[in-house]
Amino acid sequence: MPGLVSYIIVSAALLGIGIYGLSVKRNAIRILFAVELIVNAANLNFVAFARYMNPPKLSGQVIVFYSIAAAAMEAAVGLALILVAFRLNSSIDVRKLNKLKG
Amino acid sequence: MDLSVPPDITFVVLTTITLLAAIMALQAKELIYGAISLGISFIGIAGFFVSLDAPYLGMLQIAVYVGAVVVLILFTIMLVRREEVDKDETGETGESAAGLWLAGLLAVSIAGIAALAGPNLPTTPPEANLPISQLGAVLAGAYPVPLIILALLLSAALLGALVLAKVDR
Numbered sequence: 001m002p003g004l005v006s007y008i009i010v011s012a013a014l015l016g017i018g019i020y021g022l023s024v025k026r027n028a029i030r031i032l033f034a035v036e037l038i039v040n041a042a043n044l045n046f047v048a049f050a051r052y053m054n055p056p057k058l059s060g061q062v063i064v065f066y067s068i069a070a071a072a073m074e075a076a077v078g079l080a081l082i083l084v085a086f087r088l089n090s091s092i093d094v095r096k097l098n099k100l101k102g
Numbered sequence: 103m104d105l106s107v108p109p110d111i112t113f114v115v116l117t118t119i120t121l122l123a124a125i126m127a128l129q130a131k132e133l134i135y136g137a138i139s140l141g142i143s144f145i146g147i148a149g150f151f152v153s154l155d156a157p158y159l160g161m162l163q164i165a166v167y168v169g170a171v172v173v174l175i176l177f178t179i180m181l182v183r184r185e186e187v188d189k190d191e192t193g194e195t196g197e198s199a200a201g202l203w204l205a206g207l208l209a210v211s212i213a214g215i216a217a218l219a220g221p222n223l224p225t226t227p228p229e230a231n232l233p234i235s236q237l238g239a240v241l242a243g244a245y246p247v248p249l250i251i252l253a254l255l256l257s258a259a260l261l262g263a264l265v266l267a268k269v270d271r
Contacts, residue, residue, distance in 0.1 A: 002113045003225035007150070008216040010117050014124055016209025021128040024201035029179060033127050033140050036171065040147050043163075051154045052223075056230040058240045061156050065241065068159075068166050069252050073259035075171045079178045080266035086182050087269075 007048035014041035028082045028092040032075065039071045112153055120146030133179050141172040155227075158234045 014037055021034030043064045050060020086092050089099075123143035130136040144167040151160035216223070241249060 002110045003220070004223045005216050005220045005225075006113060006117075007154075008223075009213045010120070010150075012209045012212035012216070013121055015212065016205040017121070017124045017128065018205075019208055020201050020205035023204055024198050025128065027133065029133060029175065029182070030128060030136065032175070033136060036140065036167075037124050037127070037143065040144065040167075044147060044150055047151055047154050047156050047159060051156070051230070052227050054224070054228040056155075056228060056232060058232060058237050061159055061232075061237055062241055062245060064151075064156075064159055065162065066248065066252055068162055069256060072166050072170055073256060075174055076263040077259050077266070079174055080263040082178060083181060083267050090183075092182060 004052045011041045011045045026093050116149045137175045141168045
């Protein structure tokens with residue numbers, strides 16, 4: 001099994017990919033992908049840190065359990081919002097969703 | 103990271119799958135392939151969970167993310183018009199480069215800090231015996247209230263999504 005550092009580096013890379021998508025992409029569904037990737041990077045860190053604790057703790061896994069459920073909710077509500085935005089605007093390009101702009 | 107020991111083959115394979123699929127998820131030309139790549143990336147993360155002695159989480163990850171979230175995304179893609187979905191969506195070159203810099207800087211700084219702290223971080227995990235039954239005991243024994251709140255929250259989110267997506271006639 002590799003050291004804890006390896007897991008942190010993988011998680012950081014995943015976070016970087018997610019942040020890139022979040023800041024560059026314009027398609028709302030694509031942005032949701034990026035958010036899910038960031039959540040997964042955080043989950044990986046939780047499990048890895050909990051496993052490498054001495055003695056290993058289960059609390060990290062419990063947190064990830066809640067996090068997965070929360071991410072599922074977020075995806076459901078987010079996709080419903082995207083559908084509503086598409087119905088109202090006939091576009092899911094986030095730069096075109098500027099109805100709140102004065 | 104101790105470079106003198108040969109890298110763990112499972113770890114390398116999982117890392118490659120997860121990161122490549124994550125990049126593909128964001129860069130694939132067609133959104134539907136992106137969604138499938140996202141599913142593959144989630145499966146890679148599930149593999150990490152299994153390799154970290156958390157098989158239950160690995161199963162949950164596949165059931166919830168690959169089974170529910172990715173399928174939900176695929177259905178949404180089908181409900182949104184096609185030309186809208188596959189439109190060229192990345193911003194101007196400058197914008198894209200700025201995003202790349204931001205993400206790269208963030209990831210490299212975190213990885214750098216971790217590598218600097220490397221000597222103080224554990225390299226081998228302690229011996230562990232973490233049965234699933236114990237996870238259940240912790241979940242229901244030590245954190246019963248969050249579990250119930252989570253259930254309520256899930257129903258609320260489901261109802262909210264229904265209300266949002268409902269078409270008024």
